[in-house]
Amino acid sequence: MRTIGFLSLCATFLGSTVTFGQQISDIRQTLHDQSQLFAVANLSKPTSFSQSSSSDANIVIDDKTPYQTLKGFGATLTDSGAQSLSNLKTQNANASLRSGPGYTYAYSELLQKLFDPTAALDASSAGITYLRVPLAATDFSKTSYSFDDTPGDTTLSKFNIDASPSYLFEVLKDIQDISNIVKVHVVPWSTPGWMKDSKKVNGGSFVSNMSSIYAQYLLKALQGFESKGIHVYAISIQNEPLNSNPTLPSCKMTYEDEGAIGTALRSLMKASGFSAVQLIGQFHCRYPISLMKDYENVFDGVAFHCYGGTVADQDKFVQAYPKKDVHFTECTGMEGSDWWGDIQWQTENMFAPAFISWLYAHPLSCRYMGTALMWSLVSGEELPGSTSCHSKAGKPNACRAVVMVNSDGTYVLNQEYYGIAHAAHAVLPNGPGGSFGQLIKSTVSGSSAAHLRVNAYATPGANATAPTRYSLHVLSNGGASTVQFRGKQLSYSFPMGVTTLHFYAD
DSSP: OOOOTTTTHHHHHTSTTOOOSSBEEEEEEEETTSSSSSEEOOOSSOOBOEEOOOOOOSEEEEEEEEEEEOOEEEEEOOHHHHHHHHHHHHHTTTOOOOOSTTOOOHHHHHHHHHHOTTGGGGTSOOOOOEEEEEESOOTTSSSOOOSOOSTTOTTOTTOOGGGSOHHHHHHHHHHHHHOTTOEEEEEESOOOGGGBTTSSSBSOBBOGGGHHHHHHHHHHHHHHHHHTTOOOSEEESOSSTTOOOTTSBOOBOOHHHHHHHHHHHHHHHHHTTOTTSEEEEOOSTTHHHHHHHHHTTTOSEEEEESSSSOHHHHHHHHHHOTTSEEEEEEOOEETTSOHHHHHHHHIIIIISTTSSSSGGGSGGGGGTBOEEEEEESBOOOOOTTOOTTHHHHTSTTOEEOSEEEOTTSOEEEOHHHHHHHHHHHHHSOBSTTOOOOEEEEEEEOGGGGGTEEEEEEEEOBSSTTSOOEEEEEEEEEEEEEEEEETTEEEEEEEEEEEEEEEEEOO
């Protein structure tokens, strides 16, 4: 395997794709009829901004009004998804990752299409940089398990990180070999069964007097990932803490219990060399506000999912705790839905103008989300008996992954792939060691407001001499627009689809 990271980005940054003088340097488009899929638009004739005193611009970009810096886009790598990738790797047993247009091995090719941040600059990769990884079993594992299934093992002497399949860690290592800017966010779907009233991994409620023991369990999980060479960026204490579905790994947990566990875990992390790991509370309507009210000094932020609650709940949290990170870490597509309809919904409600809110009725929350993740990254078998996806569409595996891997060694990039790619392309670091893009103010006015959704970003150069890159991420039903930035204007017809474009200011 090779480590790419941004070691070769300077060559691209200094190459012909970067144009100065406030003109568009790069355009990527996905059209509603699938005739273009994250394709590079022809820029043989430069498209430039020009000085104008006109006030007729319908898209106004204001880089003097910055909002949050993004942390990345992505999905969740489950046991089943990792197994699908591992099977693909086994079919390509003699393959090795190679750069350039000639590589053909499906496993290598797919990982690069998903994660390679350098290839993302030439439209051959989605540029995924945020990956949620379960701690032990989920509804997409072969069996229900934890890292310590020995009843009453309060000393955790039987804790075993290798309860997770070896191919999970192997795939994670391969991903980190491709990109050194992928953030790994770990989260359990359940505590060990013996820490709950159900005495099972599936379903049940957490027993409060296990808080300190469970904190030690989570520390051991962090240490276990570190021992596998996987650096963890963030950890959450419980996925969907009000979900106790008895057909899959789950655990009902009060915010008081989550706070007590977090308090103990924070101290353990600080004493064990993990003080830099972010501690993120989990969602459920007003749950985050209650959690932060009593444990503000413990948690770095919270995460929401799209399955319940309202944008008003997010607004209230942001108003109360504006300095805390807010993540959006799960939403699933469903099999059998409309391709373009899904692109529209996901872009508008997750990846673009709403920036992870159900937007315009509640614009405040769109300014504070730092991530947007789909549910499953790669398709795989659902846990036998689980109703999480089966019950929603009346058939197994109804939840659609970002990528479908077939048994014959082929794969299909689903619509979620292109939604993520456009969003990620707008915020990837602008050079080696650079920061991610920062959301800046954009205003859409006039009749365009009905058919345009726009997000604007500023991504600083990685050093003092490198210019700031500006990006527009646009969802359009088609039509001509006039973009205004720093007193200059640009006329451009956005096609019916999703467009991401870059430019550099004078």
